[in-house]
Structure formats: C-alpha cells, structure tokens
Amino acid sequence: MSKKPNVLWIMADQLRFDYLSCYGHPHLQTPHIDALAARGIRFTNTYVQSPVCGPSRMSAYTGRYVRSHGSTWNGIPLRVGEPTLGDHLRKAGARAVLVGKTHMIADREGMAWLGIDPTSEIGVRVAECGFEAFERDDGLHPDSARQNWSAYDDYLVNLGYTSDNPWEDFANSGLDPDGELMSAWLLKNSRLPANVPEEHSETAYMTNRAIDFMTDAMQSDQPWLCHLSYIKPHWPYIVPAPYHDMYGPEHIVDPIRSESEKETDHPLLRAYQQARVCRSFSRDHVREHVIPAYMGLIKQLDDNLGRLFAWMDESGLSENTIVAFTSDHGDYMGDHWMGDKDFYHEVAAKVPLIIADPRPEADSTRGTTSDALVEMIDLAPTFMNALGCPPKPQVVEGRDLTPLLHGTDGFSRRYAISEHDYSSFEMARALDVAQEDARTVMIFDGRWKYVRCEGFRPVLFDLETDPNEFTDLGASEKAEHREVRARLEEALLAWSMQHHTRITVTPELLARQGKAAETGILIGFWDEAEYEASTGIPFKDLKPLGPPKAG
C-alpha cells in the first residue's frame, strides 16, 4: 500500500448542507457522515462555483472558476485543453479514478480538430474530465448525450431486471397496485418504493464499485484519488424500501420562505418564482411528497457510507486515506418559493463539506468545525498537496485547505464566487434576455451576499441580520447598503479582471522572462558602455535572447 495518503472524494448530488444531522437536521439522522465529521473537520461555509451540476463539477474537477473553464451550463462541453485535477495528479505519479457521475460532456469537435482519437487513452481521459473512468455513470437515461447504456444497466439486466431501460424502469420507477410502472420523473410517485431492492440500487451499486476499485488499488504502491460520485439524492426522487416510508410529514422541517418574498419587484426573481419547477415546489403537497423521499435517499446514502467506511477500517485503508464528503449544490425544495437549484440562496449555493485527514498533523483539528469561507475549487489544490503534486497557480484557482486541516496559518479567502448561465432557462425566454446576457454572479464575503444580475438591478442579502435571506437589499437606499453594493461590485470587477486564462506560463518562467528581458532584450541601449553599465555584461559577450523557452 502507498506511503502517501490516498484520497477518497465522495460527492453526493443535489444534497443540501442542512439535511444531515451533523449540520443540524432535527429528524434526519446520518450517523456515518457524522462520524466522519467527528474524525475530521466540518466546514460550515463552503460554496459551489455554480449552483447547478455541470459547471459546478467542471469547477470542482479543474479547480477553476466557471468563467475560466467556460463550461457554463449543463451540456456545454469542457473544452479540449482545459487542464484537470486528474491531469495534474497523473503527472505527479498518482491515479485519479472516477466511480460515478461527472456530468462531463466531451468536446468532440475540439478533439476532431486537434486529431485526438476519442478511443485512445488520451482521448478517453479528455472525454472523462481527466479521470480514469473505473465506472462512469451519470444517472441518466440510456439515450442521453452524456450516457449510453451503462455498466449499471448491465448489472440490472444480469440480475434479471429485463428492460430496454432498466435504469428508468427499475431504479427510477415505482409500481402502482396493479403492477404498472409509475415513473419517478413525476413527483406524485415520489412516495412509492423504487422498483428495485436497496442492495441493487444505484447507490449500493456505486458503493460496491468503490470497494472494487480500492480492493484492486491495494495491490499497488501507486497512490490514488478516487472520486466516488453518487447520483442521489438528485431527482428522480425515489428510493427503495424501507427508506421510502421512513419519513413522514412530522419529519419535514418548515420551508424557509416568507410572504414578503413573493412581493419582489426584481424581474429576474419574479421570473424564477414563475418558472414551472418553482411553482411546483411552492405547493405544500409537492413538498410533502418529495421531501420524505429526499430524506430517505440521504439516509440510504448514509447507510451505504457506513458500510463503505467499515470496509475501509477493516482493510486498513482508513489509516492512510483522506476522506472528503461534499455535494455539487443544494436543492430549494420550496424554500424561497423556489424548486431545484440555479440561484444563490444558502440552500442552493452552500454545500456540506467534511474532510477527515488521517495524518497526525491533523490530530489537533479532529471533530472541530471551520467557519472559513471555502470554495469547492479549494479541494483540487488540497488533494494535489496531499498526493505530492506541486501547485499549479497559473491553472488552479482554488486555495489549498491543508493549513485548515492541520490547524496552521496560511489559508485565507475574502470572497466566495459563484456564477450561473440561465440562457437555457424559461426565465431567459420570459424576460427576453439574449443568450449572452443571461448571466448572474454571486459574491459573498461571509456576511453580505451580492448577486450581479446582468441587465437588472443587483440582489443583496445581509446574512448577519437576515440569515434566512428574506429581505433583498439590492435596491435599498440606505447609505450602508449602497456602500456595500459598491464595495462588492468593485471586488467583483477586481476578481473578474484577474488572469483566468494565462495558463501556459509558470510563475518561475515569468520571473525568468523578466530577468531575461533586462539583459537580453536590447531595446533602448545607446552604446556598449551603457549596456555594460546597466547589465554588468560586456556587450561583446552578449548572446541576445528571445523569450526564454517555455516548459
């Protein structure tokens, strides 16, 4: 087994930060995730770089902001040539292995243009977001662009679940009393048990596959990062027995919403509230149907993680494996009169993050919480550090969390940023917003959450006096609020103007280039004496230089 720590990076999909008992849910007990928190750090202020799967994950897997990697919404391919965490780790001799979902769309046009064979080793990695795909499963219909017939479909068929679409007909449907299939795409069917026993569910299957990978990996000294990426509790909201009826109305926490929010004069917020999914989740009977299933999915996930962690303990892997647990975004579930995700309230943009680091340097922080402002892109450099990979500041925009894990100084972040491209949404059509302008961006300083809405006035919440985000101060005339808006707008400009694409040059090379420019780029010297006086080099000894070689 490797001497270096391995990294098991677990991601749930669409898991709200507050639907875990260690984050304070009063009725949903998640003892295995809580136990992970007890041996690590629980972060209370972690924000995703986009409140939607695809761009959030492309940021997580590259350590870069959405405006940097350019995959701004689901279905927008990650360009060929965008370096990923997996690429960096491989260069440092580690494996970067995928078990589950990435939401990656391959840039087939770019690959064709650059002559990269999609079936080659490099081509496969470019198409898999830099991962070695031990198991790719995006939890989607077999006819989607992101996923063809999957190994999980094969698994179901081999177990006798015969169908043209076993993922849909068994794992994501229920049965009515007459044995008719009831699709979990329709919310009214959420309370049915899934048409598959728990041990054959996608969550259980993916847990098994992670164990398969780690069992294989134990045969080698090569350190690894395994990204175990669960589909659930993302919709379709349906869970196998017995989880489907573990929770009832008495376990549903009140929605975080206020009548005053409905009175907003903000065109974009109004358009959100009028969007189908938001109208739907604003109905109490929808919440009452869906939330118990959502809670059951999380409970099932926790039980599977308990099984996984027990196996890791037994096999000795826990001793040298850093385990991180997080999510790609939350789920409104009717809060703020909204459904799904796609905006920046806490329940959508904030995610759980727990990191348990077995190294002795982390002993002082076990069982503690950190209120540091963290971005999802901070994980990539943290894992790179753990696996002995040199930092790549010209590419990776996240900040290494290792100082927080080890209780030392060195981590700071003044603002968290998140971006959203709503050009494919009904809000864009309702408001007649052009594709290139259908953008919002959040900047949060730990107290003030400011959302720039292109073409509309901004939105502002004061989390200190209004932790529920009921009062939009984006149009407030109070001097304090005007000042805060101006300050955050300026911070946004400063961030936006930073280098996001200067990725081909290292700081060391830039410094060498500066040095070379002093002596080798011969502009402005009058004569030999002036050259020698300025550079200390006799002119006759000079070998004029072009820019130093890259590399």
Place this chain on the structure above:
Amino acid sequence: MSKKPNVLWIMADQLRFDYLSCYGHPHLQTPHIDALAARGIRFTNTYVQSPVCGPSRMSAYTGRYVRSHGSTWNGIPLRVGEPTLGDHLRKAGARAVLVGKTHMIADREGMAWLGIDPTSEIGVRVAECGFEAFERDDGLHPDSARQNWSAYDDYLVNLGYTSDNPWEDFANSGLDPDGELMSAWLLKNSRLPANVPEEHSETAYMTNRAIDFMTDAMQSDQPWLCHLSYIKPHWPYIVPAPYHDMYGPEHIVDPIRSESEKETDHPLLRAYQQARVCRSFSRDHVREHVIPAYMGLIKQLDDNLGRLFAWMDESGLSENTIVAFTSDHGDYMGDHWMGDKDFYHEVAAKVPLIIADPRPEADSTRGTTSDALVEMIDLAPTFMNALGCPPKPQVVEGRDLTPLLHGTDGFSRRYAISEHDYSSFEMARALDVAQEDARTVMIFDGRWKYVRCEGFRPVLFDLETDPNEFTDLGASEKAEHREVRARLEEALLAWSMQHHTRITVTPELLARQGKAAETGILIGFWDEAEYEASTGIPFKDLKPLGPPKAG
C-alpha cells in the same frame, strides 16, 4: 483562380499610425500605401487589443481579447485548443497561409499532454497559430525560442553572406569605417546603412515570398488568406542604403510631450518614465538617430508594397483580392517621455488600418475614411465573411467590418479595449507589484480613454479637449470626470463579465438546449396531466432527454 475573393492581410510591426503620408505625416511620403487607401477605406480609430507584439497578434489571429486567449505577453504560449482564424477558414475550404512573423510561441507542454505530435500536420498548425507556414520568420536571432535558423538565413548564406548569424551580422548590423560590425541593437548605430543591399533585406525577401506564394496559389481554385507579416519597422532600427540617409533632422516631427507629464504623481506612469527604454528615447539625440532610420524602414516598406501591388495588378490578382494593411502596435519614439510601446497613448495603441475591397459592393466607399471605433479583432470575422466562413460568435469576439466596407448599416462598437501584462517589466520590480497584479486595461469610447491600473488609481484622458493626452484626469475631482470614470469602470466590468471562454457551444445549440429543457428535463411535473398540459406531449410518448448532443 478562385471566384471568391482572396485576402492579403499585410501587417507591419511597430508602425505608428501617423508615420504614413495618408495619415498626415508631413515629410514621410508613402504613395503606395496611400494608393491602397485611395481604392479602399482608411480607418482612423483602430485599436490593438494589447500594445505589444505577442498578445496583440494572438488577438488578431484568434479574433479574441487577450483575457480570452490568455497569451498575455510575449513568450507566453498560446494554449492548445485556442481556435484561430486559420482553423475557421480551413473548415470553410480556404487556405490560411503565413508569410512572415506571428510572434507565436507553441504550447509544447499542452501538445505533449494531449499527445499531439509537433511534427504532424495538426501539430505544426497548432505551433504556427493556425496558419499554414509558407514562410515563418519572426525576425529574431537564430538562438531564440521563437525562431531557429530561418529560411531567410539560408537565403543570405546562399548569396554569400557567410556567418553563424547572418540575420544579425548582415541584415541587422552596419559597418564602421574600418569594416567592423556595428550592431543595430545599439541605437547609436541606427544611422548606418544595413550591411546588406536593399534587394537582399528581410523586407524585400518577404515581399518576394508573398509573390512566390501567390504565384503558386494561382494554380488552384482554392481561395486563400495570406498573412504577409513584415518584421520592420520594428527594432533593430537599421535600414539598407539608400533609405538610411533619406531623412534627417529636418524631417523629424516634434515629440508629442509636455513638461507637465513629467510631474505625474501616478506611480506606474512614473515607473514607466524611469524605465530604461523611456529614459533613452526621452533624449533628443536618441530620437534624432533613430527616427530617420525608422522613417527609412517605412519608406522601404512602402516601396516594396508598390512592387507587390504592381505585380498583383499585372497578374490580375488585384481584381479579386481584398488587401488589408495594418500594424500590431505603434512606437512611442520619445512621445510622452516614453520609448517602445506597452502603454495606451494614441501613438502606441492606435494603428493604421486600410482595407481595399475589390468587390463592387465596396465601390461606394472607395477613397473614404471611417472614424468608426474599430478593434484589431474585427479583422478576423471580416475575413471569415469574405471567404464564406460562417460566423462563430461563441469564439470570435471581434465584429465584422463588412458593413463599413460596403457602406451599409450593421456595424457598431461603443468601446475599444486593450490589455497589458507588465509582470515581466522593470516597472513591476520597481513598484514591487506581484506577477498576477501587474496588469492594466484600457477602455476607450471614442472620446474618453480610461486605463484601469490594478493597485493604482486609474488614468483618464479626454481626447476631445486634449488630443495630445497631456492631462491625466484620473484623479480629477470634477464631477464630470468622476462620472466618466464610474461609467467606464462599469463598462469595463460589464465587458469583463461577458462570456469569454464559453467557446464549445453554438447559439443554435444553446437555443435547442433551452427548447429541450422545456420538455425533456422532467423536473417539477406533478403528474401526467400537468406534463401534457405544459408540453403538449402525452407523457407516455415522452422520450426523456439528456442535454442535446453537441456538434
């Protein structure tokens, strides 16, 4: 010969807009360039996207801002996967051919990572900024990273100019009375004739090579763009006889500078003035030595273009070849107490641009001038249009100038933007500015030129009342100036926040994706009736969709 027009895109290097007689120089007659203007449009407000070779050219060749392509200074490789004009034209069946300089540095690390063989056809194009290199010559020492021994070096050696470095020893040196080599890297040697006759100079050679290419191309129906990219009048400032003594002190126009500029309290402007090249060109005897050589180089270029245009007339090529003439940036030549380029005064950031379009649609604009605000990146989409290449708005950020060429509506631009990364400069070291913060960006609205200087107060010029840019209003307390600064800062933020990297998705695909999301992404439907009422599709007929396939 092709029915479609061809494009001959001529670029001079470091040519100020005002050193041509058609742009008003009182002593430097450039009749051949003037004749081109007489049969086309002369643009009077064209700005480069960076006032320095490398990034300006990477913008020109990609049609994208510097913050988009990321090659922010000389020597920073253009990343693999950054689409170029040449790539777009090739897809449309045209050739994109280079004769001369690009300043491109290949992204060898990226190519290795993606398995692209640098010697393959694709690899060579990736390394040549998307061009098919009929002749690559960056006008540099044979030991530079950008250029090894060149075909021009061979040419010189074959003519008997024997040396380890014929480019330097013949084309870019003079001789003292004892026959000793006098390097043109030293400004005191600028008045010497180059150690090569005019007909063997790099300018003449490159003109010949363009004729060679066009002669070949006439054998085929395939339309082409030829980028004829001269090294000169870029330093080393030395020109063959008789051009070396055509101009003297009586032909030197007064410097555009004011004693008040020396009193600036702006730390960055002060640091510029204190930089070696600026101190050097602030000395009158340097100007008096260099400017006659600079003028001679331009005169020589004009004569070579006369030869080229005459050949094109004779061969019939002028009839269906759009000819564009421009430069990659200007040259301070002591104006504003500065030398070389690298800031945004008119003499550095504004360039000449002449486009002569032989098509009848352009008859109404022949011999006219246009004061439209134009960016260098506008050329790429203009050439794409001419060569029948569909627009690529998700990639190409410039705006098609064809409406201006044809005297129709449809072109507009409110702001011109230019960016500069001074991290490799002595100013960054003098001011102790971190590599990532050594950035400036100009936004110009046709009257007000605003320069955001990261970490320092902005610079502001009012070109209407102060066309010489002597008075920096960046700290002015006047309400009008405060308002202008706030407006341009906001415009800069709006520009900066635009999509610059969402390059893998077409507008059509985005629109389809939005449409598909309405019916195929099944979130928020309660039951079958709600689905059918909303989408018009019976639920049983539904084939749930993932995101539509890219392509």
